[in-house]
Amino acid sequence: MEFNSDGVRIFYELHGPETGPPMVLVHGFASDYQLNWLGTRWQETLVGAGYRVIGIDCRGHGRSDKPHDPAAYAVDVMAADVRRLLDELHVASSAYLGYSMGARIGLQSVLDFPDRLNRAALGGLGAGGAVEDAERISRALRGGEPESASAESFKKFASARTINDLDALAACMEGLGRTSKLDADRLSRIQTPILLVVGERDDIADDAAVLADRIPTARLVVIPGRDHMGTVPARQFKDAVVEFLAEA
Numbered sequence: 001m002e003f004n005s006d007g008v009r010i011f012y013e014l015h016g017p018e019t020g021p022p023m024v025l026v027h028g029f030a031s032d033y034q035l036n037w038l039g040t041r042w043q044e045t046l047v048g049a050g051y052r053v054i055g056i057d058c059r060g061h062g063r064s065d066k067p068h069d070p071a072a073y074a075v076d077v078m079a080a081d082v083r084r085l086l087d088e089l090h091v092a093s094s095a096y097l098g099y100s101m102g103a104r105i106g107l108q109s110v111l112d113f114p115d116r117l118n119r120a121a122l123g124g125l126g127a128g129g130a131v132e133d134a135e136r137i138s139r140a141l142r143g144g145e146p147e148s149a150s151a152e153s154f155k156k157f158a159s160a161r162t163i164n165d166l167d168a169l170a171a172c173m174e175g176l177g178r179t180s181k182l183d184a185d186r187l188s189r190i191q192t193p194i195l196l197v198v199g200e201r202d203d204i205a206d207d208a209a210v211l212a213d214r215i216p217t218a219r220l221v222v223i224p225g226r227d228h229m230g231t232v233p234a235r236q237f238k239d240a241v242v243e244f245l246a247e248a
Contacts, residue, residue: 002064003088005081008072011063012085013055016047022094023051023245024082024117026102028124028232029176030158030169032062036099040233046097049242054094056085058105059172066168073175079108086116095245096120099232100204104180110192119193119248121241124228126198126205127182127214134177141170150204187214194218195244197237199226219244 002011013033023046027036033055037043046053057064059081060073067073082105086094096117098106103122110120136151143166146152154173158164194217198208205228212220221240223231231237 003085005059005084008059008067008081009065010059010081010085011057013053014089015043015053015055016051018052020050020052021245021248022054022089022091024054024056024085024094024096026056026058026082026096026098026105027061028100028102029172030061030154030161030164032057032163034062035161036102036232042097042233042238045238045242049245051095051245054085054089054091056082058101060165060168061172062163066165068167068171070171070175070178073172074178075104075108075176075180076112078105078176079112082106082109083113083116092116093118095248097241098122100124100228101176104176107182107194108180110190110194111186114190114192117192119195119244121195121197121244123197123237124199124202124205124231125196125208125211127207127210134173138170138173138177141166141173182211182214184214187211188216190215190217192217193244193247195240196220197223197231197240199223199228199231199234201225201227202231204228 060066096106103125106120133150136147137154140146140151140155198205212218223234223236
C-alpha cells in the first residue's frame with residue numbers, strides 16, 4: 001500500500017490483528033521494512049504478541065519514492081512522513097520501534113508530535129544523532145573512492161541491493177547529516193517513555209549512555225557482544241522491546 005506524503009509516494013505494509021495496539025516500525029539507512037524487520041523475525045515477534053504492525057519504507061528507500069534533493073531528507077521531514085502515515089490510517093496514537101536512522105526519525109517524532117507516540121523503542125542510536133562521516137559516505141555513494149572505513153562499509157551495504165538508488169541514498173545521508181544533531185534542552189523535556197538499545201560493540205552508537213542521561217524518561221539496554229548490524233536480530237533486543245511495550 002502507499003500514500004502521498006506532501007508529494008512523495010510512501011510505501012507501507014500492515015500486519016497482525018486489526019484490533020491490536022498499533023506499532024510503527026522504521027528501518028535503518030539503505031534498508032527497508034522487509035530487510036530490517038521481516039527476515040530478522042521482528043514482524044513475527046510483534047504480531048505474535050498481538051500488535052498491529054505498521055511497516056514503512058522511508059523516502060529514498062525500498063519501494064517508496066527516491067528524491068535526489070538532500071533537503072527532502074531533513075530529519076523533521078522524514079518524521080513528518082510517520083505522522084502523515086498515522087493520519088492516513090486514522091491512528092491517534094501508536095507505539096514506535098526504529099533502528100539506527102529509524103531510531104533518529106523516531107526521536108524526532110517524539111520531539112515534534114509527542115501526542116502521537118505513546119512510547120518509543122530506539123535501537124542503535126547515540127548522543128550525536130547523526131553519522132559523523134556523512135559527507136565522506138555521500139561522496140562514496142556517488143561513485144568516489146571511500147575515504148574512510150565507515151564510508152567503505154556503508155557503500156558496500158548499500159550497493160549490495162539492486163532496489164537501492166545510490167544517488168538518493170547519498171542525498172539522504174547529506175540531508176540527515178545536516179539536520180539531525182540533537183538539542184539537549186529539547187531532550188530534557190521529553191515525557192514519552194523511551195527504551196534505548198545498543199550493542200556492546202556498536203561503534204556507531206557507542207555514546208548511547210550519554211543520550212540516555214539526557215532523556216529523563218529513557219532506559220538503556222546494552223546487548224553483550226553485538227555490533228551495530230548484529231544487534232538487530234538479537235533475541236535480547238526483542239525481549240527488551242516486548243517487555244517495554246507490555247508496561248503500557
